[in-house]
Amino acid sequence: MTPYARALVAVALLVSLCSACVGLPDSGEVQVGDDRPTSAQDSGFPYDPRPPQKGEEPDEIVGHFLDAMLANPTTTAVAKQFLSSSARDSWHPDRQLITYDDILTPSGNDEVSVTLLGAHHLDARGVWRGELPERQRTLDFGMTIEDGEWRIDDPPDAMVVSDAFFDARYRQVFLYFLDPTAKVVVPEPVFVPTGGQLSAVLMRALLRGPGPDLRGVTRSYIPDDLTLDLTAPVSANGLAEVSLRGDAAPLDPESVQLMAVQVVWTLRQDPSVRRVRLTINDTPISVSGTSSDLDVAMGEQYNPVGPGAGRDLFALRDGRLVSQTGSGVVNQTGPFGTEAAGLEAIAVDLSGTRVAGVTSDGGSIRLAPVSGERERATTVFSGGTDLLKPSWDVSGRLWVVDRNSGNAEVSYVTRGRRHPVRVPGVTGENITRAIVSRDGTRLVAVLREPRQDRVVLSRLAVDGSRARGTRARVIHGDAEERTRINDIGWYSPTEVVLVRSLSDDLSQVTTFSVDGSRAVSSANVPVELVRDDIVSLVSSPVPETPTWAIAASGEVHELNAELDGTFPAEGLVSLTYAG
Known part of the structure; x- marks a missing residue:
């Protein structure tokens, strides 16, 4: 220096x-x-x-x-x-x-x-x-x-x-907007000054909206041109008084509900806030069926991790679909559970009712109910070259990336139809891993370059059957550092977990923020060395869910020992959580 x-x-x-x-x-x-x-x-x-x-x-x-x-x-x-x-x-x-x-x-x-x-x-x-x-x-x-x-x-x-x-x-906080379908809130990380009144800092940031870069990716239901009246004082009993002023047309009940959800999800980051009293031009804003005071715990149905099969593991055993809850392994009764279907990777939707499987030749994806003896499997994607494990989002879209001999193609499948998506910086590149967030707004991929691998992020916007991705930007990886990334997964809605090889028998697991900054907010972040050749990760954005590291030999390593998770049963392969 x-x-x-x-x-x-x-x-x-x-x-x-x-x-x-x-x-x-x-x-x-x-x-x-x-x-x-x-x-x-x-x-x-x-x-x-x-x-x-x-x-x-x-x-x-x-x-x-x-x-x-x-x-x-x-x-x-x-x-x-x-x-x-x-x-x-x-x-x-x-x-x-x-x-x-x-x-x-x-x-x-x-x-x-x-x-x-x-x-x-x-x-x-x-x-x-x-x-x-x-x-x-x-x-x-x-x-x-x-x-x-x-x-x-x-x-x-x-x-x-x-x-x-x-x-x-400065500290990293999250502003909560809605996905285009208004099914879940989408956390957007920003940095705000430390000190001062956190509730006021958060509200002023939220009122600025998601910004032009996120047009079509997220939306705010808070009317434009509203400003915070002075501060957002919090009483001794945890009541935050948020007084907004400005020109605002009357709001329909759904918009009021969604605006309230944005406010409470954002303000719950202030530990002193338990309830919120929201007014616009001195008129109290209340959600149907509640008092004018909003509990910060409201709106849990909009959780960015979505609904789901919780912490259950799904896997293949002898080529057939099973699930594990605790130490018990259950043979599923759907088409993939009753007979081996020749699958090499599986992805279960967020409700835990449908499973998509990549065929062993890497060229097709078959879809079937998880359970149901009389149900049938259908092929929803064919003609691929080297399909990566797909991802499900809250809208039931199945996101697919075909490596295509170093010329990657991105698409999603819904209602049995395939929709190509152009993602600059991913499409046409050598992509080795790809995951899509449950809210359907983030695509994170591992970009293989001659000297090193780097992680890139694109934001996804879907309007009907049309979709686009923003130009992918690097969020992890030093251009001067030679490294190979073996796998990535979601650790929280705003954090990615990654494993890379340091040598033939030593791997490093770490996490990083989706914005590419140095900030990491989770309390139990796995950042450690594993003395094994780790080739894949099993992770979930659901809080308090164990993360597992799978070695080339098949040995399973637990990365969150403090969570005291039950190890996957022997003989299970293609392990995954819902999503």
Whole structure:
């Protein structure tokens, strides 16, 4: 680390000593404050940056400008003193937040350049956008002279802070919107400032909506243009009063229900909130059959993990479908349970009533009821080359990826019909694993490249029989690191579990957030080394569900020993949970 960077990081660490009692302004966007310190909420160790000094050179002005962004209480008052009079009015630091691991000493005169190392960025909504593009990692500051002193005349419209500062002052939370069918809520991770009133931070972020990138992927039932009236105070007995104002047309009962679901699912992240009193322009909003106070436990039927067969395992034994609840193994009575059907991988729908199986030649998928002696199996997908294990979503769509000799094709099957889906960054690529979230809005895939494997994410939008995927972006994997990923699975609705080989007899299992950030929220995250050649994972987004690692030899390893799960019975293969 450069001496200059060490100085800035030292400041950030000093501020973070009291990070638990320090806050930034109450906003879900990348808010950096205004000209006034928010002292009421930023109690704790203060840091008052030094304003411009007489005779400072351009590189010093820029260096101290970056330092001023670490002020506590949070304020841009000092930072703006390093800007020219015109730049103070045109600077918009809330448009982007940039973090860096290291920074090179500013250099230049009429234009000062600063190169950031290990830089990442977030947009104005607090959404993690991953690595800062290489061409943007050198920041240029146009300089001018005012009243005989150097000032910055063209600053980047961004807040630029060290990783240490960001880690201490921001947290990952989830905003809940609805999937296009309004069957389940969809969690969207964003970063918000720590400190302050969490309920107000969450509500302001939720009111901004899902953003244009998610058009067709999710939707909000909260009317546009509503704003939070001051704060969202929480009483001693856990009642959060959410007062919204703005132009809002009358809402039908279904929209009221779905809006309330969004609010309570989002606010339940604040441990002090037990009930919510929601008003629009002083008019109480209530859900049919309830009081005007909403219990934060309401709306469980919209859980993003969907309905389902719970924690039951499904598998093949001697080629026939079985299920395991606890230590008991049950032979299923459907077509795949009464006779071997030549399947190599199975996927059970979320209700636990239908099972799709990939045939042993990897070219077809057959569908049958899990139980029912007189039921029949049908072929719903044929002509494939190397089909991966499919995924079910809450709408009953069966998502299929055909590796197709390194030229992957994505599609989904519903009502016996196949619908191709173009997913830039996945379609036509060498894909070795793929999973779709239960809410049907996320496709996560392992992209095999010559030197390493990387994990990519695309958001899925389905409108009737038409579907599209956003361009896939990398959410896990270092381009400089040579690694092979053996399998991935869902660990929660917003986390993926991954296994990779370190050697012939050593594997590493870890989890990561679907946004690609460093944040991981689960309490029982398996991050460990397994002394075996792990080739597949059996996992579920349902909380408190054991995750199993399967070795090439067939040996099963438990990854959540604290959950005390019952080991799968001997002789079971193609293990899976519903989904």
